[in-house]
Amino acid sequence: LYLQVMDSKLSSYGIDEYRVAASQLAQTSLRSVIGKIELDRTFEERDTLNQQVVAAIDEAAQNWGVKVLRYEIKDITPPQTVMEAMEKQMKAEREKRAAIATSEGERQSRINRAEGLKQEAIEVSEGEKRKRINEAEGQAKEIELVAHATAEGIRKVAEALSMTGGETAANLRVAEKYIAEFGNLAKENNTMIIPASLGDISAMVSTVMSVLGHANKSNMTKVG
Incomplete structure (x- = not known):
């Protein structure tokens, strides 16, 4: 906690110990501010907490002839019960994310497997279709050749009969x-x-x- 005396008279006679008073007010303000946010966010929003504590102390310190320049939270040590609760919460969150990831992986695996079976069925169907087309074309060609040969034979017989x-x-x-x-x-x-x-x-x-x-x-x- 960084303080600056702006009025020495007020700081000397307006309060017995402005340093002790400011320190106690800082602790009280910090508890009040921390109680308004989630515990796991206190480490992430340390700067915000510092600013809110400074604003709360500075408002009261004006009557003491003191100005609060800066407040810095060096460490936050919650009670053991709170630490255990946080650990359980983090463990539950990790298990939840793991379960979601596993479920998503299984879902994607089923989708991929279904897509693979679908693609395989399409390829088999295309292969059967191509096979039937080839067989039909082969039969048509065979019929065409037989018909051509038959017509050629009839033509030659007709030519032979017309000869002497x-x-x-x-x-x-x-x-x-x-x-x-x-x-x-x-x-x-x-x-x-x-x-x-x-x-x-x-x-x-x-x-x-x-x-x-x-x-x-x-x-x-x-x-x-």
Whole structure:
């Protein structure tokens, strides 16, 4: 506590011991000011406490011929019970912050896990979609190639039939195929299928022979 005597008469006769009186008033004022704020803030607001104590003492010290220049709190030592209460409060605050941090971490972990599963599902879905598209494109390409090959085959057959002797060659090919397939059935150890009319076979054989004869005549004509 820093004091300055402004009026020596008042300081000598206005009060017995202005230093003792100022010191006691400072302690009383400090208790009053500290009682208005939270205990854990007293260390943070020491300058504010000093100013409030100076203002309270200076108002009374004017009658003593003394001016208060400055008041400085060097140390604050609360009672043991208060210290224990503060320690419990700080411990509770630390545990509270730790619980909040843990809860926030778990929440963020669940969010990240859900986001990961969501992203994985999207990627799997995109992969399946791409796979189906590729398969569909492959099937479409295959159908296109088969159709193209079939059309090309039909075109060539049509060209062959339109040529001289083309129709005769086609009939001969059909007759040969018929006889070959019928012969294969006869070689199998299965039940043989006989046409409903045996005349069908004779007619087919006659057709084949007629075609062969016609083909031979054509060849002889070409040779001659």
